[in-house]
Amino acid sequence: GAPLPSIRRLPQYLQLLRQMQTKGRIAVSCTHLADDLGFTSTQVRKDLAVTGIIGKPKVGYITEELIASIENFLGWNNYSDAFLVGVGNMGNALLGYDDFRLHGLNIVAAFDANPEKIGKNVHNCEIFALDKMYELAERMHIQIGILTVPAAAAQSVASEMVLAGIRAIWNFSPIALEVPDSIIVENVRLYSSLAVLTSRLANTNK
Amino acid sequence: GAPLPSIRRLPQYLQLLRQMQTKGRIAVSCTHLADDLGFTSTQVRKDLAVTGIIGKPKVGYITEELIASIENFLGWNNYSDAFLVGVGNMGNALLGYDDFRLHGLNIVAAFDANPEKIGKNVHNCEIFALDKMYELAERMHIQIGILTVPAAAAQSVASEMVLAGIRAIWNFSPIALEVPDSIIVENVRLYSSLAVLTSRLANTNK
Ligand SMILES: NC(=O)c1ccc[n+]([C@@H]2O[C@H](COP(=O)([O-])OP(=O)(O)OC[C@H]3O[C@@H](n4cnc5c(N)ncnc54)[C@H](O)[C@@H]3O)[C@@H](O)[C@H]2O)c1
Numbered sequence: 071g072a073p074l075p076s077i078r079r080l081p082q083y084l085q086l087l088r089q090m091q092t093k094g095r096i097a098v099s100c101t102h103l104a105d106d107l108g109f110t111s112t113q114v115r116k117d118l119a120v121t122g123i124i125g126k127p128k129v130g131y132i133t134e135e136l137i138a139s140i141e142n143f144l145g146w147n148n149y150s151d152a153f154l155v156g157v158g159n160m161g162n163a164l165l166g167y168d169d170f171r172l173h174g175l176n177i178v179a180a181f182d183a184n185p186e187k188i189g190k191n192v193h194n195c196e197i198f199a200l201d202k203m204y205e206l207a208e209r210m211h212i213q214i215g216i217l218t219v220p221a222a223a224a225q226s227v228a229s230e231m232v233l234a235g236i237r238a239i240w241n242f243s244p245i246a247l248e249v250p251d252s253i254i255v256e257n258v259r260l261y262s263s264l265a266v267l268t269s270r271l272a273n274t275n276k
Numbered sequence: 277g278a279p280l281p282s283i284r285r286l287p288q289y290l291q292l293l294r295q296m297q298t299k300g301r302i303a304v305s306c307t308h309l310a311d312d313l314g315f316t317s318t319q320v321r322k323d324l325a326v327t328g329i330i331g332k333p334k335v336g337y338i339t340e341e342l343i344a345s346i347e348n349f350l351g352w353n354n355y356s357d358a359f360l361v362g363v364g365n366m367g368n369a370l371l372g373y374d375d376f377r378l379h380g381l382n383i384v385a386a387f388d389a390n391p392e393k394i395g396k397n398v399h400n401c402e403i404f405a406l407d408k409m410y411e412l413a414e415r416m417h418i419q420i421g422i423l424t425v426p427a428a429a430a431q432s433v434a435s436e437m438v439l440a441g442i443r444a445i446w447n448f449s450p451i452a453l454e455v456p457d458s459i460i461v462e463n464v465r466l467y468s469s470l471a472v473l474t475s476r477l478a479n480t481n482k
């Protein structure tokens with residue numbers, strides 16, 4: 071498939087292009103995007119090609135077409151409705167993050183095992199008991215599950231998501247999930263980002 | 277320097293090795309680690325070599341030595357004391373995360389611009405006014421700053437961190453920070469992880 075580093079950069083292009091569109095720019099060149107983002111213009115062209123778009127000579131890209139091409143590739147032109155399980159510290163932060171709508175993510179319901187949380191409304195999202203997930207996932211055609219429960223509960227909750235029909239899991243827990251090969255799992259590993267930071271700092275401190 | 281993908285995998289090795297150490301394993305081979313983590317044993321050997329350690333024929337690695345080598349390389353054998361600025365939803369989640377101590381991170385003070393938050397204690401961490409950051413950073417020799425303020429405030433707060441003597445910024449805001457070249461910046465871009473998930477889902481939905 072498309073190279074992951076290119077895919078991960080696409081949201082930055084999108085953010086910049088939306089700003090340019092707001093300022094009335096009808097067309098934009100690789101060089102312009104490259105200069106703004108600090109990439110080479112060769113890399114810009116390769117990254118954008120991943121979405122299926124090819125620049126026009128002298129013109130570059132039509133801003134609106136390029137935005138549509140990136141959004142279409144990422145699936146961000148349709149809201150992706152998602153469920154979130156585990157309304158603790160991290161779950162709460164994600165529920166409160168309005169910018170996810172700019173990235174096509176719409177968290178429509180949340181679930182928790184703690185009876186004191188069930189029935190509450192957090193950041194405009196209702197918290198249900200976990201056993202409600204099956205009927206709601208089916209009725210609402212939910213494909214994305216966000217997993218923000220503790221490590222000890224993560225595998226069982228992931229299995230329940232799969233049984234409920236969820237096809238992609240955004241995994242914030244530190245464990246490697248065992249799910250069928252057809253299920254998409256994207257792991258968020260903050261400790262990997264931290265490792266890069268502290269190793270570079272340790273290196274400069276030598 | 278060392279390849280970033282290898283560095284990012286090191287915390288997974290560490291987590292597994294600590295479990296093995298608890299179960300009394302004195303030595304461990306590349307093959308064993310590879311099987312457990314789903315990597316090739318060639319990749320395991322290359323990743324671990326980044327930390328300066330070389331396996332012994334037939335033995336593999338002494339568990340305790342390997343753990344020490346990884347922790348030393350990552351700088352996780354000394355607690356890295358950090359300041360956090362922006363005690364909102366994300367800042368709160370990070371302050372409450374006990375596992376950061378397993379990754380060598382110790383958040384010793386937090387700062388916020390909101391007078392209603394200043395003076396409060398959140399997850400055992402006191403919240404100070406931003407102007408206190410200079411004297412505290414100097415007194416406590418803080419090298420790491422965690423940036424969890426809104427996009428509009430991120431650049432100015434980053435500049436204040438640099439002026440306060442902070443040398444590495446863990447940036448959770450969506451903007452590209454402008455700081456001196458000597459300052460280490462590690463960006464956490466959740467939308468990049470989300471882009472990989474939704475693009476793979478969009479691809480399977482075609
Ligand atoms: N907080 C952070 O900054 C941070 C950073 C990196 C990774 N993580 C990971 O994110 C996850 C959540 O962390 P947190 O700090 O928010 O934890 P937390 O303890 O604050 O929240 C966990 C929530 O999950 C709920 N829960 C527990 N078992 C459940 C189950 N079986 N079904 C449904 N809900 C259940 C709890 O009631 C609680 O509301 C953990 O796996 C953690 O390792 C958190």
Ligand SMILES: NC(=O)c1ccc[n+]([C@@H]2O[C@H](COP(=O)([O-])OP(=O)(O)OC[C@H]3O[C@@H](n4cnc5c(N)ncnc54)[C@H](O)[C@@H]3O)[C@@H](O)[C@H]2O)c1
Nearest residue numbers: 163164167362363364365366388389390424425426429449
């Ligand atoms: N919440 C999430 O899940 C999430 C996800 C991805 C990225 N982020 C990023 O993390 C950052 C924080 O997000 P959030 O949801 O926690 O926001 P938030 O609005 O809940 O919290 C921001 C905090 O920063 C403080 N603040 C504002 N200006 C300040 C200044 N000049 N100096 C010191 N403190 C200041 C506010 O008082 C508030 O406490 C944002 O840049 C956001 O884009 C958040």
